[in-house]
Amino acid sequence: MSRITFVTLTLAVAAIAPRFTESAKILAVFPFTGPSQYMCVQSYLKTLAARGHEITSVSAFPQKSPLKNFRDITLINEYQDHDEFIISAIEEMSESKLNQLRTVRDYVIMGSLSVLKNEEFQQLLRSDAQFDLIIIEVVCQDSLYGLGEHFRAPIIGVSTFGTDVVIDELVDNISPVAYVPSPTGKHLDRMNFWQRLENLYAYTMELLYNHLVIIPEQQRYYETYFPNATLRLTDVRRDFSLLLLNQHYSLNWPSPLVPNAIEVAGMHIDHKPSKIPDDMEAFINASPIGAIYFSLGSNVKSASLPKHKLQHIMNAFASLPVNVLWKFEKTDLVGKPRNVFINKWFPQSDILAHPKVKLFITHGGMHSLIEAVHYGKPIVGMPVFYDQYLNVEKAVSKGFGLALNFRNFTSADLRDAILKVLENPKYTERAQEISASFHDRPMKPLDAAIYWTEYVLRHKGAPQMRVAARHLNFLQRHSMDTIVLLFGIPLLLIIYLIHRIYNLLLAMLRAKDSANKQQKNE
Structure with missing residues (x-):
């Protein structure tokens, strides 16, 4: 929780970030039940409120005392035996990769349903409320990404875990599997052949499980709770204006990032520590x-x-x-x-x-x-x-x-x-x-998070930051269609030439055989 005054927060950020000229209405949705994820964004949301934006925060952790420009919609923990769930998850996580992914799925569903079933949240969906921006936690919460289309507002994703192969898809970032480790693995960025093979396996399992298990389940929630949606979930997933990633290359490793994926690790830490008890x-x-x-x-x-x-x-x-x-x-x-x-x-x-x-x-x-x-x-x-x-x-x-x-x-x-x-x-x-x-950064992480958030507001979703891959299908994004053409034509030509040579040799053999038979007859 932030312990410096909101005036100080405002002045600190204002020194770097140009102020959005109008007060924006922002819906922030953080469905996970663990407090650490929400702690990561508390200072960020409070600073936005201090800068005059109206925040509606959907989480299991409401403010202990009323806060100006800040409204809480409080979620009830869907998993009542949370401690027992964590204990069983520890054991399952020690087993196979598939069990790890199943545990993540259970946790994801718990978060999504806690939002979608919340009566106050449902009243908000049915109301004529309008928002200028949606901020949402992006750990396989695909059904909730429909909030952008529902309120006709740009979406900013916050990943408290940094990025991975699934989160990369939201802004079409590419993390080469040869030197960007899977977060659930144990290898670093410099891997030998067998480690790269294991990393490829981890990435493939995570991607397949997400597309074959998690997304279909989230698709059902999307269809149930957003019955008037006109966009497909696959399109909604690729409609993010910005990703704020809780990572930094000094602690992790250097890796490619598209312009609208911003590292903000440390934005939850106050600039000045408070006195301890x-x-x-x-x-x-x-x-x-x-x-x-x-x-x-x-x-x-x-x-x-x-x-x-x-x-x-x-x-x-x-x-x-x-x-x-x-x-x-x-x-x-x-x-x-x-x-x-x-x-x-x-x-x-x-x-x-x-x-x-x-x-x-x-x-x-x-x-x-x-x-x-x-x-x-x-x-x-x-x-x-x-x-x-x-x-x-x-x-x-x-x-x-x-x-x-x-x-x-x-x-x-x-x-x-x-x-x-x-x-x-x-x-x-x-x-x-x-x-x-x-x-050693040009801008403190909280300042960067505020700057780019208001940048999205100033530029109406900032489409200029998004790569064109969002308009391409899987084959096009990976140039498979052009690769097929590039290698297919020479391959067809080679096959054609082999066929012609074969026919020519066959004709020559037949002619020779015919000549031999004619000589015998003479």
Whole structure:
């Protein structure tokens, strides 16, 4: 949540971004049930509201107090047993690629239906409300993309996971499979033959599953909830004016991006950290050589971990010469070491900004990794599912972290990894180098997000930024029709020549045979 005043936010962005001359009505739809996705866009939406735009936000996380120019439509979590769902998802994610994709499908459906079935949202659809812009989360929420045509407004997509082969399709971006890893894989951008083959498999599975399973299901929702739609879902999917991507090449890797795909990693982080609560401050300062922060994110609950895992973690922490802040979702932890401070919630970004916090033990979620890089803190990564494996692998490959196997680590494994990072300055030095590169941009990420959002408003959807591939079918986009012609004509010519030569040789043989028979008769 943003903690600087809206006036300050407005002035900061106004210094760079020309103001959209009129107040725009904006519908923002973020259907996922996990809070981290919405946290990524809170500052962005609040800044738009501070600049005079009227925001209607559809999410499961309404504002705690009324906000000027900001209206909430609150979603009810469609999956009531969310914690149990996450626990089962962890196990399924450890199995086959197909099981991973099925888990993603279940999560996607949960998000889409929570919006489409919401009565207040349905009233909005049936009303005569008008919007100048639609902002929507773009993780396989295809049926909701019909909101652009419904309200006759341009669409901006926000991807809190960065881009992948499916998200690329929305703006016809191309991520070459030879050196752009699948987010659900474990390989980096420099791959050998077998890794490229595995990456091709991952990309193909994701693309096929999306087109054969997810999109047909979203098509049914689209037809049910947008019965008056005149555009096909395939056309709606390719009608995005802009994509805001929660990624940056300093942390990820350089890759091609079309003009309307903009990297804005870090836009959720305040420019100036806030003061942390006094009890947390005192606990950090009581640790002479620095402190550690440990969190498994908003979806995986430490309090729900098996007893043997909790014991390994506590044993490791008890053996350390530093204090540890642990995001733990219960008020009590039996056997908690004296050097451990537990709390249901920590102001994570502000904690990582503290100069005496020396290490971040993390599950490797995208937002957590971005915050670690933003503040130049090394990590010990314990990835649980989805993109977290690759996120942690990035940190390891770039030299500012170590990885542990979440499923079978021991207390000794955890202790040794922590001490190795704490005692070897190269990890912190490398984290600070990456951080410097991350910050060295012509425009701060939130400023960039606001600038390009208002650019789309100023230029009525900014069609000049869109590549022409959106008007081509699959064969045309990949030049298969011209390739067939290019190679087909020479191939037909070769076949024709072979056929003529064959007929000529056959005629010669027949003539020779006929001559031989004539000689015998004479």
